[in-house]
Amino acid sequence: MIHLSNIEKVYRTKTIETIALNNINLNINKGEFVAIMGPSGCGKSTLLNIMGLLDAPTRGSIVMDDQQVTALSRKKLALFRNLKLGFIFQSYHLINDLSVIDNVELPLLYRKGISGTERRKRALEALEKVGLSARTKHYPNQLSGGQRQRVAIARAIIGNPEIILADEPTGNLDSAMGEEVMNLMLHLNKTDGTTIVMVTHDELMAKKTQRVIHFFDGQQVS
Amino acid sequence: MNRKKQHFFLLLQLFVTFIALFLCLGLNLKKLSNYFQPLGYRYEDAWLLELDFQNMPAEEKSAYSQLIKDKLQSIKEIELVSATAVVPFQQWGKEEKIKYNKQSSLALGFEVDEHYSGVLDLKLVEGRWFKPSDYALNTIPVVLTKDLAERDFKQESPIGKTILIADQPALVVGISETFRENTAANLSPGFFFPMQTPATKYLLKSKNTDNFQLLEDKIRKAVGSVGTTEILIRQNISLSLVQKFAQKLDYIQLGITLIVFSFLLINVFLGISGVFSYNLSKRKAEIGLRVIMGASPADILKQFLGESMVLTTLGILPGVLIVTQLLIMQYLEPYTNGYYGAISIGCSALFIYILMLSCAFYPSLKAARLNPSDALHEE
Numbered sequence: 001m002i003h004l005s006n007i008e009k010v011y012r013t014k015t016i017e018t019i020a021l022n023n024i025n026l027n028i029n030k031g032e033f034v035a036i037m038g039p040s041g042c043g044k045s046t047l048l049n050i051m052g053l054l055d056a057p058t059r060g061s062i063v064m065d066d067q068q069v070t071a072l073s074r075k076k077l078a079l080f081r082n083l084k085l086g087f088i089f090q091s092y093h094l095i096n097d098l099s100v101i102d103n104v105e106l107p108l109l110y111r112k113g114i115s116g117t118e119r120r121k122r123a124l125e126a127l128e129k130v131g132l133s134a135r136t137k138h139y140p141n142q143l144s145g146g147q148r149q150r151v152a153i154a155r156a157i158i159g160n161p162e163i164i165l166a167d168e169p170t171g172n173l174d175s176a177m178g179e180e181v182m183n184l185m186l187h188l189n190k191t192d193g194t195t196i197v198m199v200t201h202d203e204l205m206a207k208k209t210q211r212v213i214h215f216f217d218g219q220q221v222s
Numbered sequence: 223m224n225r226k227k228q229h230f231f232l233l234l235q236l237f238v239t240f241i242a243l244f245l246c247l248g249l250n251l252k253k254l255s256n257y258f259q260p261l262g263y264r265y266e267d268a269w270l271l272e273l274d275f276q277n278m279p280a281e282e283k284s285a286y287s288q289l290i291k292d293k294l295q296s297i298k299e300i301e302l303v304s305a306t307a308v309v310p311f312q313q314w315g316k317e318e319k320i321k322y323n324k325q326s327s328l329a330l331g332f333e334v335d336e337h338y339s340g341v342l343d344l345k346l347v348e349g350r351w352f353k354p355s356d357y358a359l360n361t362i363p364v365v366l367t368k369d370l371a372e373r374d375f376k377q378e379s380p381i382g383k384t385i386l387i388a389d390q391p392a393l394v395v396g397i398s399e400t401f402r403e404n405t406a407a408n409l410s411p412g413f414f415f416p417m418q419t420p421a422t423k424y425l426l427k428s429k430n431t432d433n434f435q436l437l438e439d440k441i442r443k444a445v446g447s448v449g450t451t452e453i454l455i456r457q458n459i460s461l462s463l464v465q466k467f468a469q470k471l472d473y474i475q476l477g478i479t480l481i482v483f484s485f486l487l488i489n490v491f492l493g494i495s496g497v498f499s500y501n502l503s504k505r506k507a508e509i510g511l512r513v514i515m516g517a518s519p520a521d522i523l524k525q526f527l528g529e530s531m532v533l534t535t536l537g538i539l540p541g542v543l544i545v546t547q548l549l550i551m552q553y554l555e556p557y558t559n560g561y562y563g564a565i566s567i568g569c570s571a572l573f574i575y576i577l578m579l580s581c582a583f584y585p586s587l588k589a590a591r592l593n594p595s596d597a598l599h600e601e
Contacts, residue, residue, distance in 0.1 A: 054514060054595040075518045082516020093511050093598060110516040155515075 001163065001195050002028040002051060007060035009046050009218075020046040021057070022218045030162070033189045033196045035206035038215030044199040045167055047215070051197060052085060052165045053077045065162060082110050086156030086194075088185075090168035092148040094140040100151050101127065101136040107159045126154035130184060146177030153184055157194070164188070166198040170205055182208060229533055232497045236537025236578070239490045240570055244545050246486065248558040248566035250479055253406040255562065262367075262399040263342035265310050265464040269426040271441060278450075284420040286448055291424065293444040299437050300428050304337040305421030311467035313423070314403045315412050321386040322374055329370050330412030331387065332401070338414065339365075339398065341427040349381045349396030352416055362392040362415050370411035371397045387415070404471055408556050425464070487577075494581040502526065502585045509589050510597030519590035526589055530582035534575050542567055 007024040010017055021043045028034050036044050049055040050062065053069060061070045065084055072080065086107075094103045104123040108114050114122075127133045130150040140148055149169060156164050166185065170178030182205050188194050198209065206212045214222040273290070275283045287305060294303045308315055315330035338344065339351045352363035361384060371380050380394040392415065400409050428437065502509075509522060517525070548554050549563040558566065 049595045052514070052595075055593070075520070078513065078516050078518040078521075081514065087514055089598075093507065095508050095511065106512070107515045110512075110518070110521055159516075 001030040001032070001065060002026070002197070003063040004047075004051070005061045005063075007047075007050060007057045007062070009043070009050065009055070010058045019218050021050070024060070024220055026213070026220065028195060028197060030195055031189070031193045032211065033186070033209040034198070035209040035212045036197065036199045036215060037201070037203070037206050037212055038221075042215040043218040044215055046218075048165050048167050048197065048199050051163075052087060053081055078110070082107055082159065084162050086159065086161035086164040088149070088152050088156050088164060088166040088169045090171040092140070092145075092152045092172075094148055094151055094155075096140050098139075099136065100132065100138050100140070100143070103140065103151055104154045104158055106155060111159065122158055123154070126158040127151075129157065129188075130154045144177070145173050146180055149173060149177070149181050150184065153181065153188075157188060157192075160192075161194065163195045163197065166196060168199055168201065170200065170202060178202070178205065229501065232494065232501065232533055233537040235490070235493050235497065236534055236574060237541050239486070239494075239577075240538040240541035240574055241545070242486055243570040243573060244541065244566050246479070246483055247569055248545075248554065248563055251562040251566055252408070252558045253475070256402070256407060257405050259402070260399070261310075261405060262401045263310070263344040265342065265468060267427055267429050268310075268341055268464040269428060270309055270312070270464055270467075271424040271426060271445075273422050273424075273445065275420070275422060280420060286450065287420040287422070289448050290445055291421070293447060294424060294426060294441065297437075297440050297444060299440070300426050302337050302340045302427040304341040304425045304427075305335045305417060306338055306423055306425055307333040307417070307419065307421065308338075309423055309425065309467075310342070310464055311404045311471055312464075315410065318387055318413075320374070320413070321389075322380075322383065325374070327374055329374075330410045332412055332414045333417055333419070334414050335417050335421070338425070341425045344401065345399045347397050347399060348379065349394070351398075352395055352414075356393075356395065357416055359393070360391070362387065362390060363395045364392045365396040365398050365414040366394055367398050367401045367410070367412050367414075369400050369409050370413060373411055387413070404468065406471070406475060490577060491581060494578060495585070498530065498582050499585040502589050506589075506592060506597045506600040509592055510594040510600070513592070513594035514598065522590040523586050526586035527579060527582055530578050530586070531575065534578045538571055538574055542571065 004024055004026040007021055007026075008019070009021040010019050012018075024047065036047065038044050046055065050057050051064075053062075053072075057070070061068060063069070064080070067080075069077070069080060095106070098106075101120070101123050104126055105119045108119045108122065124133060124136065127136060130153050132147060132150050132154065135143065135147065135151075140151065143151065149172075153169075156166075164185070169185070170181050173181060185196055185198070186208060189196050196209075198205075200206050212222075213220060271294070275286070278286070291303050291305050294300055307313065315332040317328055318331040320327055320329050332338075336351060336353050339346065346365070347368055349365070351365055356363035364385070364387070366374075366380055374380075375383075380397065383394050384391050385394060386392070392413075398414065401412065402408070402410055426441075512522060512525070545554075545563065545567060549558075549560050554563060
């Protein structure tokens with residue numbers, strides 16, 4: 001599903017060169033739930049950004065869903081992200097001026113051929129899946145952290161992506177809420193067969209996934 | 223919505239810009255259209271001589287005034303002399319109450335002499351101009367302008383009718399073409415009546431102006447030959463072409479309009495660009511998120527340009543409603559009317575839409591080029 005070969009990411013300023021990722025080779029299979037762990041600054045989020053096509057590697061190639069995506073134009077990358085990827089972030093990244101249902105609909109706004117009625121129907125279904133169908137008209141600042149993350153999950157799954165990339169999705173939640181969100185992702189992985197790559201610091205959460213990859217100083221260590 | 227508060231200053235600026243533009247256009251469009259209307263007379267061959275009789279008693283002033291007129295008339299380069307209190311582009315008529323068939327109205331009274339129409343080539347559409355023999359009558363001979371005749375007499379011919387001017391009986395002897403103060407002015411429904419006060423101004427018709435200095439010397443000599451040192455020629459240059467007044471006025475109006483318009487344009491452009499850029503900079507995380515969710519650079523550009531159009535509509539809508547109401551209630555007459563008002567609303571709105579698009583384009587383009595992961599973390 002995701003094949004990373006010889007990935008290297010170097011950040012350069014006039015005086016300093018920082019190697020964020022060094023020769024990463026990684027294969028993630030379809031339907032797999034993988035956790036990426038490692039200390040802060042080890043390159044986990046950089047890797048997730050590269051997998052999410054938000055950042056280009058300095059060197060190496062990325063094949064996703066049998067498609068070489070390294071050299072795609074910004075427009076094609078946007079389309080690929082929209083069709084194939086779902087994102088969940090530690091700090092939810094909901095738009096405060098939009099209602100819950102409008103936030104969930106967001107990815108479908110950029111997908112051609114979907115009517116407003118269809119968008120609304122699918123947003124309601126996604127909110128149903130995360131147990132928030134009663135909160136459609138609320139605004140993000142009227143919700144708890146756990147509820148916000150569930151809205152973010154609904155937004156990530158509305159487009160039926162094949163891959164979900166989650167950057168510390170439970171990092172801002174208490175253990176009970178974190179558990180709830182984790183169970184939701186496990187459920188998605190099990191029932192829909194969605195491939196999930198999750199960056200986390202929480203070993204308990206990581207243990208619930210099928211594979212844990214450890215990073216240290218920009219390199220994969222296990 | 224929170225964003226409404228964020229956009230408040232932008233909306234306010236758009237509203238004020240619309241009103242300012244509307245006034246700038248509305249008030250000038252009518253004037254501009256007036257430029258293409260006939261003036262009703264020719265001022266190109268008319269010269270103005272203005273005298274100062276200082277503290278001379280009225281009776282003496284009257285005698286000298288007539289004497290100077292005769293002297294001027296004897297100069298061979300001068301075709302015709304008119305003693306007058308009304309000079310286009312410089313001094314206009316006075317409002318008087320007129321009454322006909324128990325109906326009262328206001329009109330401008332133009333105090334001129336029997337040669338006035340000849341000096342300015344003011345055409346008569348009916349009847350005749352008054353002549354010295356009319357002055358002996360008990361009624362004041364008057365010539366109405368065409369627009370006054372149409373306004374107050376409708377289909378009826380006013381020639382031979384007696385009207386009351388400030389309660390004095392006046393006999394209508396003729397109807398002239400419409401008469402406007404200057405090229406930018408609106409029509410001035412009014413009437414011409416003979417001089418009641420001693421003239422201090424003379425309009426001279428002379429096509430032979432090649433040797434200006436010679437003509438000026440002759441005029442100075444004519445004024446000096448009446449036998450008193452009390453009369454002064456008021457201008458630095460003893461004679462001023464009426465045309466000079468006309469040109470001066472046009473340039474001043476054009477200059478003021480251009481300065482106001484340019485100042486407005488620069489300020490508004492900088493203001494709106496600044497506010498729009500600031501508002502977008504506050505939404506970097508949202509832009510990053512939208513890109514991550516699949517928005518292409520073109521989608522982002524379209525979204526913010528679209529938003530700018532919605533904001534423009536919201537900003538100018540109250541202005542459109544207010545000025546439409548003012549136009550319907552005719553509060554802006556005579557500066558503008560419904561027709562030019564509607565054109566001004568359309569042009570001002572169109573101009574602001576174009577201005578807003580140009581102000582929004584660069585910040586929106588910058589937003590469309592943002593790196594999504596960097597933008598996402600800029601809260």
